Amino acid sequence: MLLLLLLLLLLLLLLVLLLLPPLAMLRQQQSQGPRWSWLAGLQHRVAWAVLCWAAAWQQRRLEQSSLHVGQSQRQTLRWCLKEAQGPRCPLTESTDMTTFRNHLPLTKASQAQEEESGERLLPPTSNQHHGEASLQATLLGLAALNKAYPEVLAPGGMACVTPTSPWPHPLPWPWHALSQVTHPASKAPGALLLEALRSPGLRALEARTAVELLDVFLGLEANGEKLAEAIAAGNPGAPLPRRAAELREALEQGPRGLALRLWPKMQVAVTLDAGGQAEAVAALGALWCQGLAFFSPAYAASGGVMGLNLWPEQPHGVYVLTPGAPLIELLPVKEGDREEAAATILLAEAQKGKEYELVLTDHASLTRCCLGDVVQVVGAYNQCPVVRFVGRLGQTLSVRGEDMREDVFFEALGRAVVQWPGAKLLDHGCVESSILDSSGGSAPHYEVFVALRGLRNLSEENRDKLDHCLQEVSPCYKSLRFRGSVGPARVHLVGQGAFRELREALAACPSSCFPPEMPRVLRHRHLARLLQSRVLS
Template sequence: MEMLLLLLLLLLPLTLLWWQKSPRMRKAWGHRVALRALGWAAAWTKWRLEESTRCVHQSQKQTLQRCFQGPRTATCPRGEIPDLDSFRNQFPLVRPCLDSHSKAGGSDEGLAKLQHPPFNPTPWETSLQATLLSFNSLKETYPGALVPGGTARLTLTSPWPCSLPWPLRPLAWACPPGAGAGDPRTLLLAALGTRDLQVLEAGTATELLDVFCCLGADWEGLVEAVAAGQPGFSPLAPDRAAELKTELEQGPQGLARRLWPQLQVVVTTDAGGQDVAKAALGATWCQGLPFFSPAYVAAGGMIGLNLSPKQQKPGYLLLPGPPFVELLPAWERSQEEAPCTLLLGEALQGKEYELVLTDGSHLTRCPLGDVVQVIDFYNQCPIVRFVRRLGQSLNVRGEDISEDVFSGALLCAVGLWPGAKLLDYCCAENSLVGSFSDASAPHYEVFVELRGLRGLSEDHRHKLDHCLQEASPTYKSLRFRGSIGPAQVHLVGQGGFCELRNLLSSSPSFIPFSSFPPEMPRILKHRDLVQFLLRRVVS
């Protein structure tokens, strides 16, 4: 709040001069002032970040005190704020439940039980801090990226933790003037009609992948719409439409840079599990373009801040709060029923931890299921990299192949399929497939969407099985003994996974918890979702 007041005081006299200029001069002048204000605000924010990360134990204690300013419970009456150790003793961890009937039967009532306690959004002050630092990093790393009209968002959701306050608003581009903010097609048309874009924005890499897939499927209609213009929004643009048609006819390889020659960077949020989508975009539509993720998001809130905009696999600084974050040692899960959580300053480099978030309104300590690895430190705070999600593992005979191991094996196998590029995938245990499976031994059912390959052969399936054996010695041993059968691979038709994500977003019973973005499961555990994909299998 004090940072916003400082901005307003600095810009108040300049605002009076702003109204005296012509509309065109006012826009350019306002943009220059916003850039200068961004530098001031980012410097102030960086100083506060330094202070909070140098004394992380004290910062987390203050965050916990803020949590107790609201609700009171029988274990912690008003006026009594426990220290960090007694807080962990008084409030046990609460894990989300997975109803066994929902896993096997697929009823909506059971599916609705797979959820985390509802979390409050990330406090505005923390979100603003991350947004200011990220905008400033973008400006310094990619000169000219924040030119007026140079940014287009292609999805309804934003990659930034919060919107910019009024003095900095000229730097942001939300939606076309007069256009419906709830219409994704309008956002895409606005971007296509503007040749001089510098930055593309999308909520996540997966959402951006869906946008480009839709562009490939309906490009002729979009080109016609650009040529005809939109009443009250954009004029006729036959020349731009002809240019778009020429580029789109050449296919998806490097399409983004051909449509927008001045494009510098793609901005998306990292929500975990986005590596496949980023790889697919980087190999086709966004070839040659760097990606920048301002923040790491989990359970509907911002958890980590990216301080290295040029890294393709960035690390995220875990902020001391709010919200209040703890770390649960991942390597102790099999040894103890209830391992003790650690504070941020107690983390060890190279170790893996599950994130634990405390909901300020209910004082609920909930493990999120996101496992991260500490790769470095910023002062006393750990910098982490997402590794995998717990619960997203395959286990038909005790082999327990995690999401990251399976994903790596699948990417390795697709690399051996000539001409194929992996766009998306999901898999399930064969018990959920029922009559569609003829194999007797338990095995995996794998659903993939590809570019450059129209059908799958037995050789393709054999290569995936070989890569899985190389990635997991336990799986290899079980395959040798015949306890697990070979993986069955299904090719899903174009747009099948986009339809699956739309189903997950539109059906509350399928969404694991209320968050941005809705979690895309890699391991399907509900029969209804498996049957949904089976109806879209083409090979």
């Protein structure tokens, strides 16, 4: 009877929400009067009550599953096998984990396999993988964000500036009444930014990924005067000449701290961590979003949500690997050469301080696929490992078998940029010389394309510093350079907008998937040529 009453109460709350008119824009206008303000307040209170109930329900599910990880993963395995049942499925729902591993060998989602077959080992998830893990990440992420920044989810406190939200599971319209000024699904990026600029009281900005938020701020600088004119003229909405003047004044003072000058109450930027985003977060934090926190509700990879972020106050994202679907295994990574170990382990067996490659079971085709995402265990949530993401094995550079990892290369590039006077790194991409046929009879080498702020030209001395830094961080690379087997890295400065064009080209690819991971090593010649065509020096 109690459960029935709770269900009836929930249905009643949802009905009230659905009957209330969409007031997100109306409550921004002063002329609507106290009646609309009262309805908007009621709408927000009801929406928040439903969110709290749903988040508490998901929190209980997480506690139960994370306290009994082994049992939870066995249940997930049974679910995967049940979903995959058919004439091609060699296993039954009663299969244990050992038999499952023995019957299904590991496969690798290597770039070479994708280019040769034209297919992905894991299907693209352009629908944002609307599953239990995505819903859990969204609800618990909203609850955690509200706990850390209580005023962010107040009416009109948050605006999304990209057409797609960073929350892994899109919620029905009533949920947008909680905080958002704009409804991103039906609007272009320029219109979304314009509406956000009209709201000086914002406390949070949303963007699907950090690289897309970087594009938004670069576009804001490039088109600032047009945006100011539109705001002053009231296109759309009422004319706001004073707000237009504030925008012009804020832009005149330069990029550093621009977000807080435009929105003095701003506290946090919400973006989805999807691989290759750290560079954009660093650039935003050093310039436009200086003084703001960054929060990613989840870490997502091809195939779905891998981990939940329950700690918005952490400066660098850490995530709980959950035992629910999709089924996650961990492949121990050996130190040094990172060759794979003989067998995978389950979540409860993970050891603090160790590095592992994520292995995901795709229930549609029943394959155990090594994703290439490497994590380091930094703690535990009950019996579940808490991890930080280190890098992607698919983004390794190797012209002579040196296997320059993504995180190692980024460390070297960061050391070099610090030595370039006045420079701030915005974006970079790497290409092995064989892709561009640029060796010209010389030793194979790396072609590195960088987008910088504060530096318009690179001297030969500055270019050479990257190669020296690569030798400092990689003894293998240093040995190959000493023997002449590998040539010096060649650094190219590209113009503004080059990496935005690269992302547009990537999004147009048939194999484009959600989330839109940012590649740092380009394997396709046409993408490398795109950056090459935008070289300034």
